[in-house]
Amino acid sequence: MLFLLETVVSGLLAGVMYSLVALGFVLIFKASGIFNFAQGVFALFAGLALYDFIADDGWFYHMFGFVLPVWAGIIATMGVMIIVAWLVEFLVLRHLVNQEPIILFMSTIGLAYFLEGLGDTLFGSDVKPLDIGLPHGAVDFLLDDYNFYVEKLEIVAAVVAAVLVVVLAVFFQKTRIGRALRAVADDHQAALSVGISLRTIWVIVWSVSGFVALVAGIMWGSKSGIQFSLSLIALKALPVLILGGFTSVPGAIIGGLIIGVGEKVAEVYAGPFVGSAIENWFAYMLALAFLLFRPQGLFGEKIIERV
């Protein structure tokens, strides 16, 4: 029983890690109707940039002879992500206003390949051990006294995700920019007609998404080192999005928790009977099962279109 509880808790915490990636997708989709295929690469790129600012084998150190403290590195990386957001708007999105969603989606695939190659060229392909002082390993007293294993890093991730959700909810619901973002998502042309600057909104939303990617990059990078496989964590976020809905911040979190618990319990208890390594496809199966009953996802908006 204790082990089942341990599996469930580990699943919940792993789910939070998936949610951190899924949140970035939700933000951009919610505000611009674009499914950003490059979100995983954003997390990778942000992680690479952060490492470069704070490590003594990066460009920054070689150019200036010193490294930034972690807090300054995070701010500088956020600056980089804002520049990336502005470039995405300037070079890609502004040329695709009112295009079909599939065109915008395809452009993000191109963006993913470009950013991955750029990251490779600028920062190299080596594994970069990211250590910004986050705790690692099991929570000692739980393991020592109760033989119950929980990873410290994942608890930190859960706290960060909770704060992030609150901040994003306030941003979307209570601020003028948040309302403008939602207006743009509903209809580009209508938003333009009431004086909302589509370009500014897009830069803002891609910057916020860059910030979420930075948080995801830090958490996943602390777990496995910053490396190019980080871009594949987007695949972990997809079933979360399908389940939680593409337009809901709480959906990304709840979806992550359900997927996390579902896949861990399935792998641990059913995996041994079917050759193990079932968690990846099980997550998608679980999401598809939910789709049968709620095609828009658990918290997604029901889209009714006149045909």
Added chain:
Amino acid sequence: MRLKLLTKVLAVAAIAFPLTTAVADAYELVIPATVYRTGPYAPNGIPFANGYGDYYRMLNERDGGIEGVKIKYLECETAYNTKQGVECYENTKGEGPSGALAYQPLSTGITYQLIPKASADKIPVFSMGYGRTSAANGKVFPYIFNFPATYWDQASVFVKYIGEKEGGMDKLKGKKIALVYHNSAYGKEPIRTLEELSKKHGFDLQLLAVDHPGQEQKATWLQVRRKKPDWVMMWGWGVMNQVAIKEAASIRFPMDRFIGVWWSGSENDVLPAGEAAHGYLSGAFHAAGDNFRAHDDIKRHVYDKGNGGGDRDRIGEVLYNRGLVAAMWTAEAIRTAMRIHNTKEVTGEHVRDGFEALNVDAKRLAVLGLEGFTYPVKITCENHQGPGKVALQQWDAKEKKWNFASDFYTPDADVVGKLIAEDSANYAAENNITPRTCN
């Protein structure tokens, strides 16, 4: 006057023509390399490619190539993708008058695809310590070489090591050994051997697959916690290794009871885990470090001239050295082919013969500037796997270096030999191959 001019032009042309043809037709030894400098496995592919390429560049600079014939080293990017690897093979196999002389796919998936193709094209594939294990049988796989040891050798050596640490092979009865493996053809390679060894020695084998790329392994390590194996072996690659070592450290699995295959034992794999990786073990068939004369020559002849494949301070890393030793054995096979066929214009077929007559003994290693770097290797027509010896190396997280933790063990020939005979016979039957005779 005109006649004089015409005579002069013809005379100059007559002298110059053979020269230009000689330059155009200068025989080069084409060695393509299917590398992966991009994609999720690039951190491992890059140092290997650097070591592999640097050795050939050093030979070109220092010796003018192999026996004075220049090497044409061609890199082709696969991103560790089997389809791209096959495309690379098709695009490079006919390069130059020599054609490709040998392939080093550095991917079990690509190797499996190239086995029938390269055999038909008569180009040797040197899947050094990876690929299809039963290719060790040269009678069935005349163009495939997987020396100096195979995955099955390695699995049996790990079991020997565990037996030794437990106080004897008879003490293995009732012990639990888990295999955490990459859920691919590569990761599944040792399973059959371990199942046989489990029957022979009575240990309980637990199989735990990890899907590509292995970024998330929580469920796997929860199962390790539940099943409580005495030892864990790992057949991993890329990010899977780093995450596994970190997860093992997190659940406090003792690192000196965690043994990785030789593809799970590079600096890349242990550094992200920091101090927690101290004591982690992995298989090895060559030394780590850059304190060999061959490394000095690479620095002097390649890096000092700005032609190095990577960073100078990463020469000597485990995977760099693995690329280097692969290039060394390939170059020696080409040299042997030149000698036995008495020609410097060798082809793939000649190089196959060179591989089958390869004898890099301790004396030859010393001449090559690699004394004590690896063990002597002798290949024959029948035996393409070599001596099969494997040592264990251990990570010292404080010094950030690998040290040998054991001598070189010989594999369990009874189990491994029988499995190789069985598997290669099955392959021959499935593909209508009549095993050749070796005299």
